[in-house]
Amino acid sequence: MTSPNHDLLTSQAHVWNHLYSYINSMSLKCAIQLGIPDAIDAHGGPMPLSRLSAALSVPPAKSDALRRLMRLLVHSKFFEKVNVSDSNEDAYVLTGASRLLLRRSTLNMAPLVLVVLDRISVDPWHGMGEWLRDGRASMFETEHGSSFWEYAEGSARLDGLFNEGMASDAGCVAGVLGRDGRRVFEGVGTVVDVGGGIGATARGFAAEFPGSEWVVLDLPRVVEGLEGSEKLRFVGGDMFESIPQADAVFLKWVLHDWSDEDCVKILKNCKEAISTKGGKVILVELVVEDREEDDKATETQLFFDLTMMAVINGKERNEKEWAKLFFTAGFGNYKITPVLGLRSVIEVFP
Ligand SMILES: C[S@@+](CC[C@H](N)C(=O)[O-])C[C@H]1O[C@@H](n2cnc3c(N)ncnc32)[C@H](O)[C@@H]1O
Ligand SMILES: O=c1cc(-c2ccc(O)cc2)oc2c(O)c(O)ccc12
Numbered sequence: 001m002t003s004p005n006h007d008l009l010t011s012q013a014h015v016w017n018h019l020y021s022y023i024n025s026m027s028l029k030c031a032i033q034l035g036i037p038d039a040i041d042a043h044g045g046p047m048p049l050s051r052l053s054a055a056l057s058v059p060p061a062k063s064d065a066l067r068r069l070m071r072l073l074v075h076s077k078f079f080e081k082v083n084v085s086d087s088n089e090d091a092y093v094l095t096g097a098s099r100l101l102l103r104r105s106t107l108n109m110a111p112l113v114l115v116v117l118d119r120i121s122v123d124p125w126h127g128m129g130e131w132l133r134d135g136r137a138s139m140f141e142t143e144h145g146s147s148f149w150e151y152a153e154g155s156a157r158l159d160g161l162f163n164e165g166m167a168s169d170a171g172c173v174a175g176v177l178g179r180d181g182r183r184v185f186e187g188v189g190t191v192v193d194v195g196g197g198i199g200a201t202a203r204g205f206a207a208e209f210p211g212s213e214w215v216v217l218d219l220p221r222v223v224e225g226l227e228g229s230e231k232l233r234f235v236g237g238d239m240f241e242s243i244p245q246a247d248a249v250f251l252k253w254v255l256h257d258w259s260d261e262d263c264v265k266i267l268k269n270c271k272e273a274i275s276t277k278g279g280k281v282i283l284v285e286l287v288v289e290d291r292e293e294d295d296k297a298t299e300t301q302l303f304f305d306l307t308m309m310a311v312i313n314g315k316e317r318n319e320k321e322w323a324k325l326f327f328t329a330g331f332g333n334y335k336i337t338p339v340l341g342l343r344s345v346i347e348v349f350p
Helices: 002-017 022-035 036-043 049-055 060-075 110-116 119-133 139-144 148-153 157-182 198-207 262-275 295-311 319-328
Strands: 079-082 093-096 190-194 213-218 232-236 248-252 280-288 333-340 345-350
Touching: 022 036, 022 060, 022 110, 022 280, 036 049, 036 093, 049 093, 060 079, 110 157, 110 190, 119 139, 119 157, 119 295, 139 148, 139 295, 148 157, 148 295, 157 333, 190 198, 190 262, 198 213, 198 248, 248 262, 262 280, 262 319, 280 295, 280 319, 280 333, 319 333
Parallel strands: 190 213, 190 248, 213 232, 248 280
Antiparallel strands: 079 093, 280 345, 333 345
């Protein structure tokens, strides 16, 4: 039997851990702003603290502060501390997570980190309670008076970082499905990528699946001036109005931005778009509550859900909620393949 003291102290530690968890996020942001991953990468081997301090222009008086920041980032597995035989100084190498923060990587997640941890994105969380009681659609609106999308339209910096972040995810998804999800695209000739942004996903897939041809449908202002290729065409339009005909309609991280009513409208237009070819709709989305055995994965999925709620009044859905949308929009069947880490591929059939 555990003692009352043990329970009390465990509970106190639990509160402390949650209270200070934002320090993980802010330390990650600082590492990117200082360029720590790029500096270690450029060093080309274990980088001693003194060399890292010099490369980052951290003065000797702050060198111990940098060591303490690195100690946390080593603990959270962004770097590894190694011993270098001819020195008793700490030295650092990259890990799988910090390799995803390198400027030279096509899978660079740093731009998304900088959007999500920008003051513009963090400030709305201070007003979560106020938002729960007011009439605004999202916390972002309660704080800034406009939606994130409207705000980003007026901020080339945020818009650019968001698009870069999405593009890096596109490379990741196309690569993973190119290796482990080829069945999903077998026999699919033409695909419309609805809400496909600046075409990073479609480009990645066109390379992975050379037999396919891609049409990227997005808002006219997003696709204006973008150049396609033999296998890739941009169409400016509105998914609530109509979607071009194709063998398959692909939507990655689009439906979670919208309410159930809006999703049903979009899905009905998807169904219409595949009506002549009898094809399918392919979604890349989270299916929450699908891996309760993995505590960290579940927590991250719930973080996504609240992010969607905070920023754009969107939501992440469990299987039952997805199924309800598909059947309400007139589809007959669906298949979920959890092949993408926290996310799944969902094929929806007429
Ligand atoms: C969260 S982003 C996803 C981008 C892309 N699918 C990806 O995962 O990288 C949502 C996209 O939907 C587009 N979008 C918003 N409203 C739209 C509409 N009515 N018709 C077509 N696209 C729209 C946005 O411009 C944006 O590119
Ligand atoms: O991973 C994200 C993050 C955002 C996001 C977070 C905070 C902001 O102030 C703005 C945007 O938005 C996303 C999104 O809309 C999406 O469809 C997928 C992922 C993310």
